[in-house]
Amino acid sequence: MPFKVPDLPYGYSALEPYIDEETMHFHHDKHHAAYVNMLNGAVEAAKNLKGKSVEELITDLDSVPEAQRGAVRNHGGGHYNHSMFWEIMGPASGEMSSELNTALLDAFENLDYFKAEFHKAGMTRFGSGWAWLCSTK
Numbered sequence: 861m862p863f864k865v866p867d868l869p870y871g872y873s874a875l876e877p878y879i880d881e882e883t884m885h886f887h888h889d890k891h892h893a894a895y896v897n898m899l900n901g902a903v904e905a906a907k908n909l910k911g912k913s914v915e916e917l918i919t920d921l922d923s924v925p926e927a928q929r930g931a932v933r934n935h936g937g938g939h940y941n942h943s944m945f946w947e948i949m950g951p952a953s954g955e956m957s958s959e960l961n962t963a964l965l966d967a968f969e970n971l972d973y974f975k976a977e978f979h980k981a982g983m984t985r986f987g988s989g990w991a992w993l994c995s996t997k
Contacts, residue, residue: 862900863914865892866943874951887942895938902931914940934986941990963995 868888873881903909906928909917918936921929961971968974981991 863896863903863939865889865896866946868946870950875949878952879949888946892939892942895935895942898931898935899939902928902935914943937986945990963997 865888868884872884872888875884899914903912903917906925909924909928909932914936917924917932918940921933924932964971964974968977978991978993985991
């Protein structure tokens, strides 16, 4: 079954004033849709990829034929990132938790340094500047 853009779990204006409604429409209806269309094209071109989840595809790029590998990495990653974005973002819910603040300070010494490093990580990635902060603890 081809990949598809998931429905938003909130309205297009729900993230204002941080992300305006027009930007949300563009990213959901155009940008994310383009990632999905390109990913579906890459999967269609390689029969061994059909039926795999986006997670399976992007975590096992060695199984993707060389001719489709770049498209699967970039467009599969774009689809996965945007799908996660729609789920983890939501209307403002308050301040940063004390647990997150403590973890950031432990790992980065101060929030300005964290912000600079996170910004640098995002700006050096393909696509829309996505970077994930992950914890193994």
